Structure formats: structure tokens, C-alpha cells
Amino acid sequence: xxxxxxxxxxxxxxxxxxxxxxxxxxxxxxxxxxxxxxxxxxxxxxxxxxxxxxxxxxxxxxxxxxxxxxxxxxxxxxxxxxxxxxxxxxxxxxxxxxxxxxxxxxxxxxxxxxxxxxxxxxxxxxxxxxxxxxxxxxxxxxxxxxxxxxxxxxxxxxxxxxxxxxxxxxxxxxxxxxxxxxxxxxxxxxxxxxxxxxxxxxxxxxxxxxxxxxxxxxxxxxxxxxxxxxxxxxxxxxxxxxxxx
Numbered sequence: 001x002x003x004x005x006x007x008x009x010x011x012x013x014x015x016x017x018x019x020x021x022x023x024x025x026x027x028x029x030x031x032x033x034x035x036x037x038x039x040x041x042x043x044x045x046x047x048x049x050x051x052x053x054x055x056x057x058x059x060x061x062x063x064x065x066x067x068x069x070x071x072x073x074x075x076x077x078x079x080x081x082x083x084x085x086x087x088x089x090x091x092x093x094x095x096x097x098x099x100x101x102x103x104x105x106x107x108x109x110x111x112x113x114x115x116x117x118x119x120x121x122x123x124x125x126x127x128x129x130x131x132x133x134x135x136x137x138x139x140x141x142x143x144x145x146x147x148x149x150x151x152x153x154x155x156x157x158x159x160x161x162x163x164x165x166x167x168x169x170x171x172x173x174x175x176x177x178x179x180x181x182x183x184x185x186x187x188x189x190x191x192x193x194x195x196x197x198x199x200x201x202x203x204x205x206x207x208x209x210x211x212x213x214x215x216x217x218x219x220x221x222x223x224x225x226x227x228x229x230x231x232x233x234x235x236x237x238x239x240x241x242x243x244x245x
Contacts, residue, residue, distance in 0.1 A: 026091040027052060031081040037098045038069035039165035048081070055083030055092075067097070074101045102167040103128065107157040113174040114145035115240035124157070131159030131168075143173070150177040178242035179203060183232040190220035199232070206234030 002023065007016035031050040038046070045066035048057060057065055059079040061072025067079060077099065082092040109124040121142035124133055133141055135155040137148025143155060153175065158168040183206075185199040196219045199208055208216060210230040212223025218230055233243040 024085075024087040024089050026089050027083055027085040029055065029081060029083045029091045029093050031055075031057075031093055031095070034067060034079055034095050034097055036096075037100055037163050039163065040070060040074050040099055040101055041165075042069040044068075048079075050081045050083065052083055052085070055081050057081055061099070069099045072097075072099050074099050100161075100163050100165050102165050103159055103161045105131065105157060105159045105167045105169045107133070107169060107171070110143060110155055110171050110173055113176055113238060115238065116146060116150045116175050116177050117240070117242075118145040119147075120144070124155070126157040126159065128159055128161075131157050133157050137175075145173075145175050148173070148175050150175050176236075176238040176240045178240050179234050179236040181206065181232055181234045181242045181244040183208070183244060186218060186230055192220055192225050194220040196220075199230070201232045201234065203234055203236070206232050208232055 001020055003018050003020050005016055005018040007014060029051070031048050033046060033048040035046070045063060045068050048065050048067060050057070050065070057079065060077040061068050062079065063071070075098075077097050078094055079097060080092050080094045082090060084090040105127070107124055107126040109122055111122070121139070121144045124141050124143055126133065126141075133143075133155065136153040137144050138155065139147070153173050154170050155173055156168050156170040158166060160166040181202070183199055183201040185197055187197070196217045199216050199218060201208065201216075208218075208230060210218075211228045212219045213230055214222070229245050231243050231245040233241065235241040
């Protein structure tokens with residue numbers, strides 16, 4: 001507090017008046033709860049605590065006394081806490097916060113479809129590297145159709161960057177069941193001099209093989225005495241092959 005005095009001398013006549021003035025320091029203002037980095041997909045409000053209490057927050061992503069990264073958007077933002085004390089003196093604190101975009105994730109190596117009897121492991125490559133694959137038929141970075149089983153499966157590659165932001169890409173893969181194959185026309189036994197018999201495969205369009213087989217017929221005389229195996233093999237439009245003997 002200071003006292004200011006005004007004095008005047010008018011030909012020996014003097015008078016004066018004084019006034020006391022108080023100069024108040026600004027309040028010491030701070031706030032906590034705001035981290036340096038967030039991911040853009042965080043929708044949970046981050047509570048902030050200001051000191052002294054009763055001030056107001058401002059800036060992108062502020063809702064009341066909380067900061068919402070997904071509302072703020074990608075970029076660097078300034079968050080301010082402002083407080084006015086009982087003397088009408090106002091002060092504030094400003095903090096910067098980064099809202100980070102999610103990493104761009106992809107992977108290659110997975111075909112649209114496979115046959116269920118395909119036991120080959122197919123290597124998948126994720127970008128950026130260092131992520132993880134998940135889904136039926138996945139072992140490490142390999143996808144094995146026979147392990148996945150028939151049906152449509154979703155394979156996902158997930159990656160988390162050094163800030164902790166996670167993103168993923170998913171692809172669907174169809175594992176085709178083997179065609180159901182059968183054939184008719186073959187008896188359980190013949191005499192060696194019996195005439196040729198015609199064979200009918202289902203589905204149509206397959207091939208017959210075995211001793212005594214020629215095209216779509218079986219010749220007992222050509223096969224000769226003994227027990228023989230006759231097989232019908234069929235490959236469908238998905239390139240899946242099955243056979244019946």
C-alpha cells in the first residue's frame with residue numbers, strides 16, 4: 001500500500017490531501033490433468049483441476065472443466081485456465097497439448113479365397129512393421145487356410161505407434177469347402193469277361209481314374225482279375241478339388 005500526498009503553497013498558505021492506494025499482486029494460477037499427447041480417437045473427457053478453484057478453461061476441445069481430444073481435432077492446441085480473485089485481479093496459465101492422428105495401417109499377402117484343404121502357411125506383411133495379426137488361421141504372421149476352416153473369416157492387422165495411438169486394417173477371406181464328389185454305375189463285382197460299364201460322376205465334369213478305366217467307362221476285361229480302385233476326381237470353380245473312390 002502506498003500513500004500519495006498533494007501539497008500546494010499559495011503565498012504562504014499551504015494545504016495538502018493524501019490518498020492511500022493498494023497495489024495487489026496477481027493471483028498465482030495453475031492447472032493439472034492435461035497430458036502432452038493424446039490420440040484423436042479418445043472420446044473420454046479428461047478432467048482438469050485448476051488452482052485456485054473457480055476459474056474458467058478455454059481452448060479447442062474444452063467442455064466445462066474437461067478436455068476432449070476427439071473434439072479438439074488433430075494438431076497442437078493451447079488450453080488456458082483463467083482465474084479472477086476477490087480484488088478483481090486476473091491471471092492465467094496456458095499449456096500446449098498435441099492431438100495425434102492414428103497411424104495409417106495396411107497389410108498384404110492375403111488372397112480373397114482359398115480351399116479348406118490348403119495347409120500352406122501364407123506369409124502376411126503389415127505396414128508399419130511391428131504390429132500383430134489376429135483372426136482364425138493366424139499363427140504369428142502366417143495364415144493357414146486349413147487351420148481357419150471353411151467359411152468367411154476376418155483377418156486384422158493392428159499397430160500401435162510410439163505415442164500409444166492404435167489403428168488396424170481388416171480383410172475378409174473366404175475358405176471354400178471341398179466339393180462333395182460321388183459317382184454311380186460301378187458294381188461291386190464283375191466277371192472278367194463282363195462288358196464295359198458306363199460311370200456317371202457327380203458333379204458332372206470330373207475325371208475317372210484307375211485300372212480298367214477309359215474316359216467315363218470301366219472295362220472288367222481290361223482291369224483283369226483282382227480288386228481294383230476306381231476314383232472320380234472333381235475340381236470346382238473355386239479350384240477346390242475332391243475325389244471319391
